[in-house]
Amino acid sequence: MVWDERVAALFRRNLQPTLTYWSVFFSFGLCIAFLGPTLLDLRCQTQSSLSQITWVFFSQQFCLLLGSCLGGVFKRTLSQSLVALFASSLAISVVFAIIPFCHNVVVLAVVMAVAGLAMGCIDTISNMQLVKIYQKDSAIFLQALHFFVGFGALLSPLIADPFLSDTNCILSNSTLNATSNLPHIRKSLVPHHPGNLSHYELPMKGMVVTRVSYAFWIMALINLPVPIAVFFLLYKERLVPCFNNGRRPLLSADELAMETQPAEKDNHSVTLQRALPDRGHDDLFSCCQSKNFRGAPYSYFAVHVAGALVLFMSDGIIGEYSGFVYSYAVEEPLSVVHKVAGYLPSLFWGFITLGRLISIPVSYRMKPATMVSINVVGVLVTFLLLLIFSYSVVFLFVGTACLGLFLSSTFPSMLAYTEDILQYKGCATTVLVTGAAIGEMVLQLLVGSIIHDQGSYSFLVCGMIFGGLAFTFYTFLLFFHRMYPKPSSEVDASSPDKPAMMGDSGLYQG
Numbered sequence: 001m002v003w004d005e006r007v008a009a010l011f012r013r014n015l016q017p018t019l020t021y022w023s024v025f026f027s028f029g030l031c032i033a034f035l036g037p038t039l040l041d042l043r044c045q046t047q048s049s050l051s052q053i054t055w056v057f058f059s060q061q062f063c064l065l066l067g068s069c070l071g072g073v074f075k076r077t078l079s080q081s082l083v084a085l086f087a088s089s090l091a092i093s094v095v096f097a098i099i100p101f102c103h104n105v106v107v108l109a110v111v112m113a114v115a116g117l118a119m120g121c122i123d124t125i126s127n128m129q130l131v132k133i134y135q136k137d138s139a140i141f142l143q144a145l146h147f148f149v150g151f152g153a154l155l156s157p158l159i160a161d162p163f164l165s166d167t168n169c170i171l172s173n174s175t176l177n178a179t180s181n182l183p184h185i186r187k188s189l190v191p192h193h194p195g196n197l198s199h200y201e202l203p204m205k206g207m208v209v210t211r212v213s214y215a216f217w218i219m220a221l222i223n224l225p226v227p228i229a230v231f232f233l234l235y236k237e238r239l240v241p242c243f244n245n246g247r248r249p250l251l252s253a254d255e256l257a258m259e260t261q262p263a264e265k266d267n268h269s270v271t272l273q274r275a276l277p278d279r280g281h282d283d284l285f286s287c288c289q290s291k292n293f294r295g296a297p298y299s300y301f302a303v304h305v306a307g308a309l310v311l312f313m314s315d316g317i318i319g320e321y322s323g324f325v326y327s328y329a330v331e332e333p334l335s336v337v338h339k340v341a342g343y344l345p346s347l348f349w350g351f352i353t354l355g356r357l358i359s360i361p362v363s364y365r366m367k368p369a370t371m372v373s374i375n376v377v378g379v380l381v382t383f384l385l386l387l388i389f390s391y392s393v394v395f396l397f398v399g400t401a402c403l404g405l406f407l408s409s410t411f412p413s414m415l416a417y418t419e420d421i422l423q424y425k426g427c428a429t430t431v432l433v434t435g436a437a438i439g440e441m442v443l444q445l446l447v448g449s450i451i452h453d454q455g456s457y458s459f460l461v462c463g464m465i466f467g468g469l470a471f472t473f474y475t476f477l478l479f480f481h482r483m484y485p486k487p488s489s490e491v492d493a494s495s496p497d498k499p500a501m502m503g504d505s506g507l508y509q510g
């Protein structure tokens with residue numbers, strides 16, 4: 001995509017909505033990464049066992065998947081979308097604020113389930129809205145969107161770190177024996193997989209001494225401007241009932257000039273978004289209704305399925321690699337010192353965030369399909385080299401960084417590419433977001449079970465298999481792209497004069 005005056009004008013015109021969606025995704029990142037580092041302190045707060053507290057992970061991830069599936073329900077109009085984003089971002093601040101008062105593990109799991117639902121809605125709606133606004137120019141803006149989730153995911157552990165307990169936060173007779181193992185236990189905890197930690201006996205009764213509450217309250221305050229920003233967007237668009245008594249402001253001179261240019265006819269302004277329901281993207285269950293498939297060729301379904309499977313694998317790799325790379329490093333044959341191995345998950349997420357930042361300018365010039373091709377091949381080659389040099393600690397760090405870079409832009413690039421194939425008519429965003437969420441949850445559980453039964457070496461073997469499957473499914477997607485019916489003429493497909501979404505009935509049109 002070339003950053004020309006048309007795209008620059010489109011961005012200026014949608015500056016406030018775009019910045020708002022980016023900020024909401026910061027909330028998503030802030031909420032997705034805080035649980036791992038704080039889980040042991042939350043175990044003390046709820047006076048629960050390791051196996052019990054890891055169900056809080058599962059509660060959040062399962063409801064994130066559910067929220068991703070249902071997010072499209074609130075996508076029918078701009079008003080519903082912004083109200084859902086306002087409620088979701090506000091719910092995240094509320095969750096941060098009330099977590100310190102959850103002294104029962106079941107109550108904490110319910111609270112995290114609410115957070116998961118909010119995160120799922122944010123994930124689906126923000127991606128959908130940016131695709132709807134920018135369409136064929138959406139790749140760059142999706143890359144920036146996913147940079148903000150990485151930035152939030154990096155920030156929340158840094159906020160929590162000063163308030164984490166250095167010693168066991170439940171004082172009892174066995175405190176001294178368990179204290180030295182806390183850093184190792186903290187880094188080894190992954191969703192619903194205490195792993196080989198069952199032999200560590202941590203006290204469940206005694207005086208609770210933890211300061212982690214301050215971390216949650218700080219994150220609640222940091223996140224508070226996000227729902228305020230969404231409310232200001234609602235107010236600007238005259239979607240707040242008590243302020244909905246004025247007329248929409250007139251366009252500025254620049255905007256009016258752009259309105260008169262044919263190239264801007266594909267710009268679906270928020271006025272049209274508010275006036276007409278969006279039937280091109282619904283929730284997952286609405287997408288599966290038979291009326292949406294009338295006259296659709298098999299390639300229509302195949303593009304949805306292949307795209308979702310690619311992200312099932314790529315996001316699943318992100319989840320399982322970040323969750324188990326520490327456990328793999330401290331076991332034979334590498335036997336990395338616990339403190340050194342603890343840097344691996346941070347290195348992985350750091351390079352994911354760096355890769356997303358780099359992908360913003362790269363996507364100016366490179367097509368989404370090309371970026372995905374580089375990513376899936378890079379992931380496969382990296383796992384192959386990790387297996388070849390499996391006895392090298394240095395290459396484990398190098399491979400972790402490379403893997404983070406290759407995985408960083410896969411989701412936004414795949415989303416832009418798949419929507420482009422379907423000419424913004426199908427349910428690609430909903431299906432792809434759901435597929436990614438399922439993969440992140442399922443593959444992590446699967447790899448944890450395999451490592452437990454087969455040993456740590458199977459960690460890299462699983463990654464190699466998943467990388468190979470991602471490459472295979474992407475090859476299928478390229479094939480189905482060639483089979484998918486093209487527009488009536490190449491001019492229609494590439495011309496900015498052709499409106500792509502508004503007025504679309506939501507049914508397939510051959």
